[in-house]
Amino acid sequence: MPPDPLAPEANAAQWKNWNEISGPKWVRLGSRMEARFGDVNELLLARAAPQPGEHVLEIGCGLASTTLPLAERVGAGGHVLGVDLSEPMLAVAQERVAGLTQVTLLRADAQVHAFPQEHFDLVASRFGVMFFADPVAAFANIRRALRPGGRVCCAAWADIADNPHWEIPLAVALRHLGPPKPRPPRTPGPLAFSDRDYVRSILDAAGFDAVAVTIAPVFLHGTSIAEEAELACLIGPSGALVAEKRPDAATLAALQAEIAAALTAATGGNVLRLAARLNMIEALRRH
Ligand SMILES: C[S@@+](CC[C@H](N)C(=O)[O-])C[C@H]1O[C@@H](n2cnc3c(N)ncnc32)[C@H](O)[C@@H]1O
Known part of the structure; x- marks a missing residue:
């Protein structure tokens, strides 16, 4: 395969993983993952509380399983920018959000992408923030995209x-x-954010206020x-x-x-x- 002209140097291994290995697997698993993680969406939406008219940045939007309910909550007067590394996952996501004028999908590395500054009300993610090679740099970049008063709400796996x-x-x-x-x-991967003190230290170092990392029970649906x-x-x-x-x-x-x-x-x-x-x-x- 020729080198991908978009591939960023910051997260080259994850770029390859989500474009060539894990991304195609998630595409194949599609509807099974949808049902499996339904309660995670409920919890994330309850905590993040997206409001009509808000501008949301979603990190690692994948197949748009969380983008869709976020878009419903912010309504036609709001906006969701879903960012992801994975071309095959974004291709599916694009079909699923077709017709929703309040959604834009972007293939980019959230660690380094030049997002609009001080723009978003909310940064949300379901299982998309554990893959950064430099998590402090990534969260500092994400923080710059939030407006003062804006909030972050992300779900990662516990231990x-x-x-x-x-x-x-x-x-x-x-x-x-x-x-x-x-x-x-x-090492970047699904369990990279399982230590809550470590995650707290990342967001503190990235300049966030009122950082809270709390364990939460959910049911997965097999x-x-x-x-x-x-x-x-x-x-x-x-x-x-x-x-x-x-x-x-x-x-x-x-x-x-x-x-x-x-x-x-x-x-x-x-x-x-x-x-x-x-x-x-x-x-x-x-x-
Ligand atoms: C475990 S999947 C979760 C996908 C989706 N949020 C869900 O819950 O169904 C992780 C997603 O994060 C994306 N991702 C990983 N590192 C990223 C980065 N640096 N910037 C943007 N997206 C990233 C991957 O491409 C993948 O789609």
Whole structure:
């Protein structure tokens, strides 16, 4: 594949990941992720409280699953700018927001993009802020885009021990595939913002006021044990290990079967409501 002329240097690895590896997977999973994270949207919208007429910057809008309800809340008199690295995800998102004049989607790296300054009332994100190579620089850039008095409300994953839907498959995957190659702590990824003190320190260093990072329980909505086991081999920490180790078909089938058994033992086979925990990141730009 020729080099992508838009690719930023700041987050080159994530640019490649979300354009070539994880982005196409999310596109394939599409409607399953929609139902799975419905309660996360409810929580995020309740905390962020977008108002009619407000201007919202959404970081890592992906397939527009949160962009759509944000757009509904701000109405035709408001605006949502959804920014994302991933061309395949934005292509789906663009179809979903067609006809909504209050939505603009932008392919850019939120860490470095020159957003309009002091413009937005609200910066919101569902699972889109844990992938920055330089999180302090990214949040300082985001802060500059907020108007004085504006607010941030983002959802990230809490610790893996608070998220058995990941902890259980990862334990099985580690037994089958061995440990991942060593990485520095807090390498960009889904669990990079699991330490609340660390996240607080990032927003403090980026210049935010009234920074609060709080743990929040939610339910994820699965369908069946078989689909949970398949999902665990595609995304999250166990999915990342599978992508790194590239097991053969027989090993993958054995891994999926054992993940299914472990999840059945933990849930009694009912995955319609899986208890999970988020870190909710809230802050203000006072001046
Ligand atoms: C886990 S997905 C979440 C997508 C969507 N918000 C959702 O909840 O369905 C993370 C998203 O963040 C985007 N992303 C990661 N790093 C980014 C960056 N530096 N700037 C903009 N988007 C980024 C990815 O392309 C991806 O779409």
